Amino acid sequence: xxxxxxxxxxxxxxxxxxxxxxxAQTRLSDLVEIQNASGNKLIGYGLVTGLDRTGDRSxxxxxxxxxxxxxxxxxxxxxxxxxxxxxxxxxxAAVMVTADISSFNVPGSQLDVTVSSxxxxxxxxxxxxxQTPLVNSTTKKVYAYAQGALLNGGVSAEIPGASLSQxxxxxxxxxxxxxxxxxxxxxxxxxxxxxxxxxxxNFTNARKISEKINDTFKQKIAMVSSAGLVDIxxxxxxxxxxxxxxxxxxxxxxxIKTEVPARVVINERTGxxxxxxxxxxxxxxxxxxxxxxxxQATPFVSQPAPFSNGxxxxxxxxQVGINEQLANNFVIKxxxxxxxxxxxxxxxxxSPRDIIAIFEAIDKAGAxxxxxxxx
Numbered sequence: 001x002x003x004x005x006x007x008x009x010x011x012x013x014x015x016x017x018x019x020x021x022x023x024a025q026t027r028l029s030d031l032v033e034i035q036n037a038s039g040n041k042l043i044g045y046g047l048v049t050g051l052d053r054t055g056d057r058s059x060x061x062x063x064x065x066x067x068x069x070x071x072x073x074x075x076x077x078x079x080x081x082x083x084x085x086x087x088x089x090x091x092x093a094a095v096m097v098t099a100d101i102s103s104f105n106v107p108g109s110q111l112d113v114t115v116s117s118x119x120x121x122x123x124x125x126x127x128x129x130x131q132t133p134l135v136n137s138t139t140k141k142v143y144a145y146a147q148g149a150l151l152n153g154g155v156s157a158e159i160p161g162a163s164l165s166q167x168x169x170x171x172x173x174x175x176x177x178x179x180x181x182x183x184x185x186x187x188x189x190x191x192x193x194x195x196x197x198x199x200x201x202n203f204t205n206a207r208k209i210s211e212k213i214n215d216t217f218k219q220k221i222a223m224v225s226s227a228g229l230v231d232i233x234x235x236x237x238x239x240x241x242x243x244x245x246x247x248x249x250x251x252x253x254x255x256i257k258t259e260v261p262a263r264v265v266i267n268e269r270t271g272x273x274x275x276x277x278x279x280x281x282x283x284x285x286x287x288x289x290x291x292x293x294x295x296q297a298t299p300f301v302s303q304p305a306p307f308s309n310g311x312x313x314x315x316x317x318x319q320v321g322i323n324e325q326l327a328n329n330f331v332i333k334x335x336x337x338x339x340x341x342x343x344x345x346x347x348x349x350x351s352p353r354d355i356i357a358i359f360e361a362i363d364k365a366g367a368x369x370x371x372x373x374x375x
Contacts, residue, residue, distance in 0.1 A: 028196070028209060029252035035195025037186035039102035042143050046132030047074065048093045048115065048124055048150065055093040056119035067094040067119050093121035097132050097146050099178050103186035110176040113146045123169040125152045134178055146178040188244040193231040201228030204259040212256050262370030264338060266356050273355065275338040283334040284367040
């Protein structure tokens, strides 16, 4: 099992380094966003119906009172007056609905929505979201309406005294479940430069983007404003909105060789190590060994002699043992790659936990030419 885990670590390292070579040229559309076109976060409150008695409780003190009130208000909109205190339904749940809308989603386009339980429902599986307005939390203006059947990968079952659940059953999604009715769409402005916002700010990548644009259009129109922003002046040939949109498309289709940060990411919970970029290790000596301490109590029973007045005595004899393994000593040469070190540690038969401890020690010694990130 340990061998398999170490092999998985080596596979992740090798695949990641190989993929960085294959994808040396990256499109700008994968690296940047258009400034002032980030979109909005939408939120709404709604009801999910059609649940198999797994919705919000309505009778006890711990029940979701707002669910009962929402059902009564909804029925009132259809001309049906119901006393909320008389409602006894478990097939309805109050939920919060969220969605992301970009500045390029025009009215009529569709959005994916996420639905999450707000009350004490046990499961949303099999439910249907009733029409829910999605608003911008700042302006309170309705941007879209969501409705549809929920997709949920969770399973839950319960009987008196026992319950079973698998995956999350209180959240669900509706792909394309919201229709946009209003949006603050992005329109390029000839009086303001086109701003490219880097998803991961990096001065080197920003400089390469600027140089690539200037070389492509044979004029100095791009400049590095910061590690996360490249401003581009509109060429004189772009007079209409159509011309500016076409120019933006040409910019986003350009490719550059990106600068990948030298990092080693460690997840101590799963024993996973992923290395990115050109991570090298300086010359360093590593000595690794284990000390195992074991304790054991051996029980015994002492019986008195036949026909004597003695009593039976129960007890135990404590035993403590120490087993110290010989340390594994080896020297890492200058500018050794992380993959080479992982292969060396694999040959020694070390566990993933041991490998993680060695990487942390190498970083503390200042021999790791990169950033160590521990999750």
